Amino acid sequence: MLRLSKLTDYAVLVLARMGEPGPQPALQTAPGLAGRTGLPEPTVAKVLKILAQSGLVEGLRGAKGGYRLVKPLPDIRLSEVVVAFDGPIALTACVEGGDGSCSAEAGCPVRGRWDPVNAAIRNALAGITIADLAGPEATPRPFIPDPELSLAAE
Amino acid sequence: MLRLSKLTDYAVLVLARMGEPGPQPALQTAPGLAGRTGLPEPTVAKVLKILAQSGLVEGLRGAKGGYRLVKPLPDIRLSEVVVAFDGPIALTACVEGGDGSCSAEAGCPVRGRWDPVNAAIRNALAGITIADLAGPEATPRPFIPDPELSLAAE
DNA sequence: GGAAACCGGACGGAGGAGGTCCTATTTCGG
DNA sequence: CCGAAATAGGACCTCCTCCGTCCGGTTTCC
Numbered sequence: 001m002l003r004l005s006k007l008t009d010y011a012v013l014v015l016a017r018m019g020e021p022g023p024q025p026a027l028q029t030a031p032g033l034a035g036r037t038g039l040p041e042p043t044v045a046k047v048l049k050i051l052a053q054s055g056l057v058e059g060l061r062g063a064k065g066g067y068r069l070v071k072p073l074p075d076i077r078l079s080e081v082v083v084a085f086d087g088p089i090a091l092t093a094c095v096e097g098g099d100g101s102c103s104a105e106a107g108c109p110v111r112g113r114w115d116p117v118n119a120a121i122r123n124a125l126a127g128i129t130i131a132d133l134a135g136p137e138a139t140p141r142p143f144i145p146d147p148e149l150s151l152a153a154e
Numbered sequence: 155m156l157r158l159s160k161l162t163d164y165a166v167l168v169l170a171r172m173g174e175p176g177p178q179p180a181l182q183t184a185p186g187l188a189g190r191t192g193l194p195e196p197t198v199a200k201v202l203k204i205l206a207q208s209g210l211v212e213g214l215r216g217a218k219g220g221y222r223l224v225k226p227l228p229d230i231r232l233s234e235v236v237v238a239f240d241g242p243i244a245l246t247a248c249v250e251g252g253d254g255s256c257s258a259e260a261g262c263p264v265r266g267r268w269d270p271v272n273a274a275i276r277n278a279l280a281g282i283t284i285a286d287l288a289g290p291e292a293t294p295r296p297f298i299p300d301p302e303l304s305l306a307a308e
Numbered sequence: 309g310g311a312a313a314c315c316g317g318a319c320g321g322a323g324g325a326g327g328t329c330c331t332a333t334t335t336c337g338g
Numbered sequence: 339c340c341g342a343a344a345t346a347g348g349a350c351c352t353c354c355t356c357c358g359t360c361c362g363g364t365t366t367c368c
Binding site: 002003004009012013016017020078082086087088089090091092093108109110113114116117120121123124125127128132133134135 | 156157158166167232240243244246262263264267271278279281282286287288289
């Protein structure tokens, strides 16, 4: 139903918790965040692993290790999180170079016309930061979408 | 991967074919459209049934029956098609009134903050018509998204 | 050297989407 | 009056993807 995956949802929650000030403002462990978010610990660990692979958080190994935000919440765009978990934002499979999987590729009237739609979605998600979703204590920055991106003429 | 369902994709194709002028500009049968789009006939029939239920096309029964567009392609918003097949546009399950399904509902830092995101997606999809996806022969109308909807302040 | 924590991958179950088919109903044409 | 053509509305089954979990390996601090 045009849903993003549950992992993405969890990731926003985890990032929001990591961003709020506390006793350990910088370094947080997976078990600790699991307890604080109310999510099961293996799931939180998986989320953090993916976030680390994407470069949105930094993982420090060893005892007294943990995860640390690489940049503050207002600088993390929602689109970055979505891409990390759901892959490139593309509403249809008919995007990346025609690999012949589409049977009616030749003479398809909508060939290549989904790109402006994808760009519009991407733009919408890029205009919202995790700070916007985390709460009012974070400092949101206003965002004006570029009209050219909403319906890009070729 | 933030994909919309295949049926939605097919629906756009079918609508695009229905909109282009031809020998029978108004009335088209499911088998005929199947042959013209290259899609399997039962699938096209299913798509048309759903489109008819949503009021986007009108079905005429009996021999010499078929389907007819209710309004021209430039008046059909992509969001209408998406809603018809994928249901209400909501990126997360945490939207409609808290039914207790969310375990960490109380004290959830992102509670209710997804609504602006959903509105932004909805706005992006509403700003594109099937005519925009069908080809240049249809008359596109320029669209300027409302910045207020992209990141609605409460 | 042991404990704590991250890293990477693998595995199985559950849920939803996709595709097909069947029957009933309506309408046109002979 | 009857048969053909086409829509209407389901039911059904299969397959694929996501989700949650777990395991072994590695790194670092006490």
